[in-house]
Amino acid sequence: MPELPEVETTARLVRPHLVGRRILGARVGWLRTLGGLSLAVFRGAVRGATVRAVGRRAKWIVLELARDGEAAGALLVHLRMTGRLVVEEPAVDEGPFARVILELDDGRELRFLDVRKFGRVLYRRAPAEHFVDLGPEPLGDEFTPDWLARELRVRRRALKPLLLDQTFVAGLGNIYVDEALHAAGLHPLRRSDGVHAPSAHRLHVAIQRILRAAIEREGSSFDTFYRTPEGRPGEYQHLFQVYGRDGQSCLTCGSSIQKLIVGQRGTHVCPRCQPKPRIRRSATR
C-alpha cells in the first residue's frame, strides 16, 4: 500500500510533468474522491490555475497552485490503498478506474486512478491548515533519536498503533512499521512508555534506514496495485524481512515468522527477534 516511499516516488516522478503546467479543465468520475466539494466548486478552483510546485507531506502529494503568480491554494492527493497518479496522453485509454482527470495545457492529462475509491483529491485554499495535526516527517529534522525516545515515553500505547498514528509520526504505514519494528527487535505490542532510550534509538535508525532504502527502490509492489507513475513496480518488496512472510523463516534467526492482528491490522513478527512483552494490562508502575 502506498506509504511514504511510494508517495514520495509518485511525487518525484510526476513533478517534472506538472510544474509550470496550466490546468484547463477537470473531469470527475467519482464525486466522493473530491471529499465533499461540489464538482462546480472544484472546477472553479483548478481551472486556469498553474501548478507551481509538487511536494509531499506525510502520505499526501501536494500540488501547489498559482494564479497570476499568486498562490492559489493546493490540490492534496492521498492514494490511500489503491490510488495512482499518472500523466498520460489523452489517446491512452484511461481505464475504468479514473476518478479525477485534469486536462493540462500541453495536451496531456493528470489522471488519478483508484480501484477502491478510498483515495482523495482535495482542493484546499490554505493547505497548511490541513496538516496541522500531523506529526513530524520521519526523514525530517524534527524526528531525532531523542525526540522519539521522549515521545514514546510520554505515550502509553502499543508501539504499532502508535507508529501508524499520523499525528505521532507522519508517513509510516502497515508495511514499513512491521519492517522497522523487526529491524529494531521490538514487538508491535510493546508499550511505548516501556521502551528505553537504546531501543528507541535502534527504532529510529531502523525507520530512517528502511524508508531511505525503500525510496531508493521506488517503493514496494507485492500485488497488482502500486506502480510508479511510469508503470514500474517498486523493488523494495524483495528486501522485506517480515511483511507477508508469515510461515517462512526469519532471515536473521531462522524462526518461523508469525502473523497476528494488532489494531485490526495484519502484523508480522519474528517470535525470537521480537520477544513478546510480558502480560501487559494494568502495568501501572
Added chain:
DNA sequence: AGCTACTCCTGGTAGC
C-alpha cells in the same frame, strides 16, 4: 488517553 468496532470500496482468492 487509548482501545475496539465500524465504515468506506472492489478485486482477488480461499473454500466448498
Added chain:
DNA sequence: TGCTACCAGGAGTAGC
C-alpha cells in the same frame, strides 16, 4: 467450474 464469503487496509468516527 461456479458460487459465496471473506480478506486486504488508511484514516475518520463513534462508543466505551
